[in-house]
Amino acid sequence: MSDRQATLDWLGDPAVFKVNRLDAHSDHRYYATVEEAEAGAPMKMRHSLNGSWSFHYAANPSSRPADFHAEGFSTAGWSTIQVPGHIQLQGWGQTQYVNTMYPWDGVEALRPPQLPEHNPVGSYVKEFDLPASMDGRPVHVSFQGVETAFYVWLNGQFIGYAEDSFTPSEFDLTPHVRSGTNRLTVAVYQRSTGSWLEDQDFWRFSGIFRDVYLYTTPDIHAYDLEVRADLDETYRLGTLSASLRLAAEAPAGSYARLRLRDPQGAVVAESAALPLDGARASAVLDAGEVQPWSAELPRLYSLLVTIHAPGGELVEAIVQKAGFRRFELKDKLMLLNGKRIVFRGVNRHEFNSRTGRAIGKEDMLRDIRILKQNNMNAVRTSHYPNQTLWYELCDEYGLYVIDEMNLETHGSWQKMGAVEPSWNVPGSLPEWRDIVLDRAASMVERDKNHPSIVIWSCGNESYAGEVIRSVATYFRERDPSRLVHYEGVFHDREFDDASDMESRMYAKPADIEAYLSDDPQKPYISCEYMHAMGNSVGGMHLYTELEDKHPLYQGGFIWDYMDQALVRKDRYGREHLAYGGDFGDRPTDYSFCGNGIVHADGTVSPKMQEVKFLYRSYRLTPSRESVAIRSVALFAGTGHLELVSRLLRDGVILHEESAGLDIGPGEEASVPIGLPEGSMDAPGEYVIEASLRLRDDQLWADAGHEVAFGQTIIRVEPADAAEPSLPAGEVSVVEGDVNIGVYGRGWQALFSKQAHSLVSLRYGGRELVETPPMPLFWRASTDNDKGTGMPFTHGAWLAASMARRCAVWELTQEAGTATVAYRYVFSTAPGVELSVAYTVRADGTIRVRTAYKGAAGLPDLPILALAFKTSADLGETRWLALGPEENYSDRSHGARLGTFSRAVADLPSRYLVPQESGNRTGVRRLDVLDAEGKGFAVSAASEPLECNVSPHSAMELENAAHVWELPPVHFTNVTIAARQLGVGGDDSWGAPVHPQFRIPSDQDYAFEFILGPSQD
Structure with missing residues (x-):
């Protein structure tokens, strides 16, 4: 086709999505010798064009250099750009994040296939010397990924045009390539008909963002x-x-x-x-x-x-x-090699916080090792085909893949959560059929040889219709060795045959059970569940428990793997992770890009602790005599593992032993352990812990890596269970007009009749109370809290935390103790009372008893706690609690009881938006210490507590939208709670925390703890 026939009209024509593009084909590599092929050497018949290209950016087609492809056109004064890479991350255009809406919503009134007037154009020029090995031979060019549409010229001659950002586009250069220097020119348009089909929940970029290379072929190829x-x-x-x-x-x-x-x-x-x-x-x-x-x-x-x-x-x-x-569907079950499979999966975007979707081998290796190390066995390529190398790694390392074609038209049928498909594409519109089927074929033809791919997906969130049904038909006819997935038929059952499985997004456990209990005709998977936005993934066990209850429940895929946050510099030149809106992008969906169980910098978030445990393939239940092990693995035995058993008393290891294992897949066994005789006679709290660890190095982890654990907690009471006696000695009380002082040897406590709290506590002359303990009913809103409207519906508890009135205070003295008690009432919580009694004992410890009197008509409590501030010099912590990572009442299965230490600065989790984080449940003891190991301790007096230690208060976190908005650290904030609301995670836009993890405000609660000096 001549240059004159190339036209910008193609951009807005659904019927034109490829011109002169070569047919899609497998991604195999080929060589001139067997030795090279068997070694997997770099291909000599390829020549990379990655690197620096000359570049011009135009905000609109009218301002582009229209003749830049002509021979003799000078690029003097042009900039350079790196390929692969996004235009917007290299200094041009607008970085923009949107979720469901189209990026031009509210800016231009458009309907498919219309294109916005604002359509940035990147003009690329690459001069290259033709390799001698290609001279006189066929020469082709392969663009592995260009977003979203592009025209190609070589030496001034038009070569071709293509759309589909995420599968290769290849062209024959042979008629126009020449010996010596050649000039390849590419015009990349951000908007095209493809833009209507690529409305994924991600950053909207453009440019040549995957590899570009020349290749030649043998005479017989x-x-x-x-x-x-x-x-x-x-x-x-x-x-x-x-x-x-x-x-x-x-x-x-x-x-x-x-x-x-x-x-x-x-x-x-x-x-x-x-x-x-x-x-x-x-x-x-x-x-x-x-x-x-x-x-x-x-x-x-x-x-x-x-x-x-x-x-x-x-x-x-x-x-x-x-x-x-x-892989087959038999008796309504998905079977792999004859066995029922359960997908313990995650959705994954290709992403790097500095380079966006232009990722490399190291990014992929990091990701696949994290997935394997945390017991995930499956990935859905949300929502487009990935680079070839990803599938090769999944083949090699072992992951099941749902390979998803590049299709999402979310904004065309769902508006602000409401299903409204009045102008949905592709629907049943014949003019969109070929462009969509081409995307399906491009994926299948490239990826068909990868054993890791077990399911083809017809795309994501594009409603339903005849076009998607035709894609499903194509998949089945082209490749009967795999099944077909599409979630969107849930919205229109006329097209139910487009999916071989029932696939839903963010269905509640009860809804899934209802389906599974009503004579289902298809197996069930959650193609997206556990929306991991911010502090989330609470209640995940309610889903994984379905694996054993219902055979047709065959797992799910967490949304999603990694936060899509980008590195940005603030006005002072300091780097931070930024989200939608931080780049001046409007419209935007702000922080909704932060849904990962991995932070955007590639480090694992605390949520992974729960995921790893619930996705384990081995269930361990230790006892005094043995460890019961149940394998839910389908194919692998335990020969690669060793069992390490430990006995701990009050967090201190008393005994450890290891043993080899020989348990087949799906089998159960009991492995004896040899605890020393009498090792559990002394009073205390014992933990028998069993851990399965890699015996040898694997591709994805080193020897010693733990793949599963189990704990049993046994309390041995003293023979004499009488109430422990008070510490010996007396206390001295000085009651003034405003304050009440209680004194002993080396310590002093001061209570205020005016501030209505403990206002000073000194051990060895050091002040530990910077601001007095006060009732706290509010936690810094999590993303899920905001999604349920908690700041609006539960605002009374925020106000109650900010101000209260002391109705009564009282001083009582007994032999060896003095007690100062306060009873608080709250104008925004009528009928609620909170009493706090501080009993000071002769050794300087204070027993704190807190009683909450509930009242009807109020929303559930976010938290029931006392909070105070101490000096930021007390910047270290030591815990005997459930840990080591943060955990909550609905996200504690993966936590273990043990002793661990952490700096206060490292306790909060690095969520994109500051929010409640860093909590630990099951707290027996907490020490807050300075660099020399001195400070104070909080010990549970009866039932374990929940505690949070943070550089920032709940109110500081509540008022910050970014980490950099938080004030400088001056205090260590200590929160001691009876209970805290779970974090939830069914979704982040309305799903409440499950009832069993809430705190009804009309009930009464009590908790007590002992505040005292730390002990080395």
């Missing part, structure tokens, strides 16, 4: 290779089918050979010479009894394909990894 490694009905015997599609008809007498090696390198099957009949060849190899592939045992075979010229000369060598597995 396998343009496409398809390999299917299937199992028979016994799941033991393997058959490998391979088919080749050549770039051109091969000369008569050309042939191919196939050789299959097992994971250990032994040859298990070979073919005879296969005549290359025209442009195709195929063969079937009987592999005999094989080692099946699974995420637990990702055993890969190597298929060597050699292509030979008529005289026998080797022309091309290919090594394609293959995994023998069978």
Whole structure:
């Protein structure tokens, strides 16, 4: 097609989505020698064009350099840009985050396929010298990812046009490439018809953001290779089918050979010479009894394909990894190799906080190791095909993949949460059918050889209709070895046949149970659940418990893997992680991009502690005599693990032992442990802990990595269970007009009749109370709290925390003690009373008894606590509690009882928006210390407590939208609670915390603790 035929009209025409683009094909690599192929060496027949390109940015097509592709056009004065990379992250245009709405909503009134007037254009120029090895040979260019539409010229000649940001677009350069220097020019438009199909919940970028390379091919070239490694009905015997599609008809007498090696390198099957009949060849190899592939045992075979010229000369060598597995739907169950699979999965965007979706191998390796280390076995590629390397790593490391095509039209059918598909695309509109089917084919043809991919997905949140049904039909006809997924049929059951499974987003556990209990016709997965925005993932166990209750419940995928936050500098040049709106982007959905169980810098968030535990494959229940182990693994035994058992008393390790294991998949066993005789005779709280750890290094973790644990807590009471006696000695009381002083040897406490609290506590002359303990009913709102409207519905408790009135105070003295008690009332919580009694004892410890009297008609309590401030010099903590990471009443299954230490500065979690974080449940003892280990301790007097120690108060956190808005640290804030509301996580836009994790305000509560000096 000549240059004159290239037109901007293509951008807004759904019928034009590729011009001169080559057909999609498999992502196999090919070489000139067998040695290179088997070594997986870099391809010599590729030449990278990554790096620095000349660049011009135009805000609109009218201001672009229209003739920049012409030979002789000077780019003097142009800037340079790095490829791969996003335009918006390299200094041009507007970085923008939106979720469901289209990015031009409210700016321009558009309906598909109209395009906004504001359509930034990036003009790229790359001069390259044609490699000598390509001179005189066919030359093609591959763009692995360009967002969203682009035109290509070489040496002034129009080459082609393509859309679809997330699958390769390749073009033949051969007619116009020349020896020596060549000039490749690319015009990238941010908006096109593809923009209506790419309304994903992510940052809206543009540019050449994946690799670009030239490639040549041998004289006889396998343009496409398809390999299917299937199992028979016994799941033991393997058959490998391979088919080749050549770039051109091969000369008569050309042939191919196939050789299959097992994971250990032994040859298990070979073919005879296969005549290359025209442009195709195929063969079937009987592999005999094989080692099946699974995420637990990702055993890969190597298929060597050699292509030979008529005289026998080797022309091309290919090594394609293959995994023998069978994924099928049988008796309404999804089965892998004959066994019911449960997806313990997560949704994952490709993301890096500095480079956006332009990620590299190190990003992928980090991600896959984190997934494996935390017991995840599945990934949904939300919501577009990923780079080829990701699938290769999933094959190798072992992850099940839902491969999702690049389709989301969320804003066309859902407006502010309401389903309103009046102008939905693609719907059943015939003009959108081909562009959507092309995206499906581009994904399947590239990715079809990866055993990790078990399900094709028709895209995300695009409602329903005939177009998506046609995609599902295409998937099934093209590849019957995989199942088909699409959640959107939930909104229109006329198109229920578009999905092989019932897939829902953010359904509550009760709703899932209702489906599973009503004669379901399909297995169920939650393609998105546990919306992990900010401090979330509470109640996840209510979902994972369904695995054992309902066979047709086959798991889910957490939303999502990583916060989509970008590094930005503030006005003072300091870097921080920023979210929507921080770049001046409007419209925006602000911090809704922060939904990850991993922080945007790639570090694991505290939420992962719960995920790892609930996704474990081994359930451990220790007792005094043994550890009961139940394996829910499907294929892997325990030969790679060792069992480490420990006995602790009041947090101190008394005994540790290890043992090997030999438990088969799905089996249960009891492993004896040898606790020393009499080791649990003394009074105290004992923990018997069992831990399964890697015996040897694995690809994804080092030896010693813990994969699962279990604990049993046993309380041994003293033989004489009488009330412990008071410390010996007397206290001295001085009652003044305003204050009440209580004194002893080396300590003093001061209570105020005016401030109505403990106002001073000194041990060894050091003041520990900077601001007095006061009732606290409010926690800094979490993202989920805001989503349920808690700041509006529960605001009375915020006001009650800010101000109260002391109705009565009282001083009483007994032998060896003095008690000062206060009773508070609250204007915004009529009928509620909170009494706090401080009993000072001769050793300087204070027993604090708190009693809450409830009242009807008030919302649930966010927290029931006392809070005070101490000096920021007390910046270290030591805990005997559930930990080591933060935990809450509905997110504590993954926490363990033990002793751990942490700096106060490190206790709050680094959520994008400051909010409640850092809580620990099951607190037996908490020490707040200075650098020399001196300070004070809080000990549970009866029932364990919940505690939070933070550099910032709840009110400071409540009033900050970013971490950099928090004031400088002057205090250590200590919150001692009877209970705190769970964090929830079913969703972040209205789902309440489950009832069992709430605090009804009309009930009475009491808690008590002992405040005293720390002990070394």
